[in-house]
Amino acid sequence: MPVLPGAEPYRHEGGEVGVLLCHGFTGSPQSLRPWAQFLAERGLTVSLPLLPGHGTRWEDLRITGWQDWYAEVDRELRGLLERCERVFVFGLSMGGTLSLRLAAKHGDAVAGLVLVNPANKLHGLAPYALPVVRHLVRTTKGIASDIAKEGSVEIGYDRVPLHAAHSLRAFFRLVDGELPQVTQPLLLLHSPRDHVVPAADSARVLGRVSSTDVTEILLEQSYHVATLDHDADRIFEASHAFVSRLAPSVGKEGTATGG
Incomplete structure (x- = not known):
């Protein structure tokens, strides 16, 4: 199944500091591409993979699970660790959950x-019915494009x-324990005005x-998709300052690949 235009993975070979970016559930690299390009322009080595079952059609996502999504970002992280002296992991939504598990496992x-x-x-209450309902109902409405900025659209199912x-749901419970x-x-x-993930989730992460x-x-x-919203530049600048504080050398420029 061909990848949707704009949903392709993105990679940039830069300096000795690398960043792995993880997109969210039902989304694609498109939601993080401007962030990835911002970092690449500043000399970082960047990897933004397409998670299995994403970026094509929802039927492809139906036959994947968290083990598939995590395996993809784990493989990308291992590749960056072979090429870079220091590697950071960034994530949006479920991509943040994937990032947390990578941090827990890779230390x-x-x-x-x-x-x-x-x-x-x-x-x-609906999640508690999933073990049974998923055998009776194939899908529910999508969660893509929760964006305040007019004209900004997320490529998602x-x-x-x-x-x-x-x-x-099982993955969230696993990572919460880790x-x-x-x-x-x-x-x-x-x-604060996220219509997909409530503020309680961030508070839970910070507290644990x-x-x-x-x-x-x-x-x-x-x-929710703040990386394509009014605060995008703020996210990009703050993340780059964070990396620069912890790894002052970002190396030299490289070459970008991907659509």
């Missing part, structure tokens, strides 16, 4: 985390396959990680 190999509206659980949502293993410096940015170098920033002008 000091991950130099720091930047999370934007990280997801921690599926809220409400208009339906959420319930099999994949069931796997996502949060105390996260010790890396952390920059967490979240939107063991990191001591922690910065929290509120994104007052943006909804």
Whole structure:
């Protein structure tokens, strides 16, 4: 199945400091591409993979699970660690959850985390019915494009396959238990007016990680996909300052690949 135009992965070979960016559930690299390009222009080595089942059609997502999504970002991280002296992991929404698990599992190999509206659980009563309902109903309405900025659109599915949502719920519960293993410096940015992931998720993450170098920033002008919203430049600048503080040398320019 061909990848949707704009949803292609993005990579840039820069200097000795690398960044892995993880996109969200039902989304694609398009939601993080401007962020990735901003970092690439400043000499960092950047990897923004397309998660399995994403960026094509929702039917492809239906036959994947969290193990597939995590395996992809784990592979990309290992590749960056072979090429770079220091590697940071950034994530949006479920991409933030993936980032947290990478930090918990890889320890000091991950130099720091930047999370934007990280997801921690599926809220409400509906998730408890998923084990049964997913066999009766294939999909529910999509969650893409929760953006305040007029004219800004996220490339994502208009339906959420319930099999994949069931796997996502299990993944959230797994990672919640691993949060105390996260010790890396952390920059967490979240939107008070997020219609997909409530502020309680960011509070839960901040309350359970063991990191001591922690910065929290509120994104007052943006909804969930803040990386394509009014606060995008603020996210980009703050994340670059975070990396520059922890790894002052960003190396030399490289070459970009990807659509």
